[in-house]
Amino acid sequence: MTTVNDLDCINLTKRFAETLAVDDVTFSVPRGSFFSILGPSGCGKTTIMRMIAGFLDPTSGDIQIKGHSVLETPPNRRPVNMVFQHLALFPMMNIEENIGYGLRRQGLKKREIEAKVGDALERIGLPGIGKRQVDQLSGGQKQRVAIARCMVLEPDVLLLDEPLGALDLKLREHMKVELKSLQAAFDTTFVYITHDQSEALVMSDQVAVMNAGRFEQLDTASNLYYAPKTPFVAGFVGDSNRWEGLVESVDGRAISVRTSTGLSLRGVSQVPLAKGDMAQIFLRPEAIRIARAAAGVAGQDNSAVGTVENVLFNGANSRVLLAVPTGGTIDVALPQSGEFADLSRGNTLHIGWGAAQSLCFGVA
CATH class of the missing domain: 3.40.50.300 (P-loop containing nucleotide triphosphate hydrolases)
Known part of the structure; x- marks a missing residue:
């Protein structure tokens, strides 16, 4: 029927x-x-x-x-x-x-x-x-x-x-x-x-x-x-960090990208990409793990250390903006546990995330 x-x-x-x-x-x-x-x-x-x-x-x-x-x-x-x-x-x-x-x-x-x-x-x-x-x-x-x-x-x-x-x-x-x-x-x-x-x-x-x-x-x-x-x-649905960079290596859908600011990222390609292509990478703020010491993000495919530039308090949707020397500013969702409630400008934090959370597309 x-x-x-x-x-x-x-x-x-x-x-x-x-x-x-x-x-x-x-x-x-x-x-x-x-x-x-x-x-x-x-x-x-x-x-x-x-x-x-x-x-x-x-x-x-x-x-x-x-x-x-x-x-x-x-x-x-x-x-x-x-x-x-x-x-x-x-x-x-x-x-x-x-x-x-x-x-x-x-x-x-x-x-x-x-x-x-x-x-x-x-x-x-x-x-x-x-x-x-x-x-x-x-x-x-x-x-x-x-x-x-x-x-x-x-x-x-x-x-x-x-x-x-x-x-x-x-x-x-x-x-x-x-x-x-x-x-x-x-x-x-x-x-x-x-x-x-x-x-x-x-x-x-x-x-x-x-x-x-x-x-x-x-x-x-x-x-x-x-x-x-x-x-x-x-980029339109939800909030995302976004970078552009050069594809340095490709292994199936797994790729490595060097951004224009010098940040080296591992991600997963959503479209066919080859070494030497320009790529854009999207990363959700809530996909990023945050810690006060490097050991807290050990084992992650991507990691960086940054300085707190600003804390945007909005209850369960609170964010911290981290200034990363080789990556500009990264928007990170704060855990709801409250363990980072005392953050202030200038604090040092370590962040990390898996390659699967870095969604990579070509640049038209």
């Missing part, structure tokens, strides 16, 4: 005059999944979403929902709905009226609208607030009402265009969990675009990292973080 996806974008391309905004992008979103497109501003992610919604026509390619092309279907007749960054709730309407607006436009009877709105309020965890005005809600409550207003129309696909961008940091963190729960409660396919990697990684079943109109990698959050396939993904 053939499985039909909720959304298929096939060789999707969009050109604005001389600008190629979306370049031959193909992807599928299975039913009931949370799919995110992650990328910097101007990479083309919003253009893809606007084509799916029907606000833009593709230059070429096809968009299919449940196996049927929607290219000739106007936006108001496509089985999709969209939540924008600015939620656009109607201030002159109460919550029930806001959520039921689309249902009234469809001509449903009052009793049926009331039942659907009541069910939606239960699902978003806000029963009994239907008579309140929009300005009586918190930012998170408004977010949930905006989603409910879309979901009562029972779209096959819900499009979310950076919906958390206008919220403060604390509320954004809370709404990441809320959105994932809402998606499960409504059992609807979510297609989410964002430039915030933490939003995409926390919530998504699959994430497409986009750059300059193309997908660099479409994968699980875990694979994007631990097994990036391109230098762009390695």
